[in-house]
Amino acid sequence: MKNSELKEYVNSFPDDAPVSIICANPRKRKLYKLEDVMWVTDQGLPVILIDIGKESDMDADMVKACEECEKDAANQAWTTVEEELPPPDKYLLLSLENYPIPMVGRYIVNGDEDGTFMIGSSQESFLQNDLYVNAWMELPVPYDTGNDLERYRAAITKDFMKNARR
Numbered sequence: 001m002k003n004s005e006l007k008e009y010v011n012s013f014p015d016d017a018p019v020s021i022i023c024a025n026p027r028k029r030k031l032y033k034l035e036d037v038m039w040v041t042d043q044g045l046p047v048i049l050i051d052i053g054k055e056s057d058m059d060a061d062m063v064k065a066c067e068e069c070e071k072d073a074a075n076q077a078w079t080t081v082e083e084e085l086p087p088p089d090k091y092l093l094l095s096l097e098n099y100p101i102p103m104v105g106r107y108i109v110n111g112d113e114d115g116t117f118m119i120g121s122s123q124e125s126f127l128q129n130d131l132y133v134n135a136w137m138e139l140p141v142p143y144d145t146g147n148d149l150e151r152y153r154a155a156i157t158k159d160f161m162k163n164a165r166r
Contacts, residue, residue, distance in 0.1 A: 003046055023050060026066045029058045078135040085115060086136045095135040096126070104139070
């Protein structure tokens with residue numbers, strides 16, 4: 001999250017509105033008791049440290065809300081070919097009307113502006129194999145073992161906790 005995004009969100013409420021902080025792990029369906037919220041200063045960027053306590057299970061309504069959000073998020077990533085055709089010559093995840101498992105492919109545009117979905121990096125089209133693309137989405141970013149931001153956050157937290165124990 002960027003500072004500007006947080007400011008825009010917070011500024012959409014009155015200055016005297018109370019702020020609620022919910023500590024949760026939606027995938028594990030867990031809630032965590034909020035013990036304290038601290039501003040970490042002199043780090044060169046805004047840092048908020050949230051001290052959490054006891055873990056508890058989400059209630060049935062919260063679990064249902066998490067499941068609905070996950071389903072919506074999964075479906076929103078797909079764009080139907082009726083809505084919009086994908087950018088050409090870019091690898092994509094493709095949903096097929098007549099095959100249950102998505103496949104990687106690309107959309108190419110021929111000189112006469114007709115487009116074709118190609119299977120992976122091959123010169124074979126999905127149509128040649130009687131497969132019909134009905135939706136597409138961008139491929140996820142490959143896993144990065146060297147996430148500088150996460151290492152920086154871990155170092156800040158470690159440094160803060162070392163000083164807090166004194």
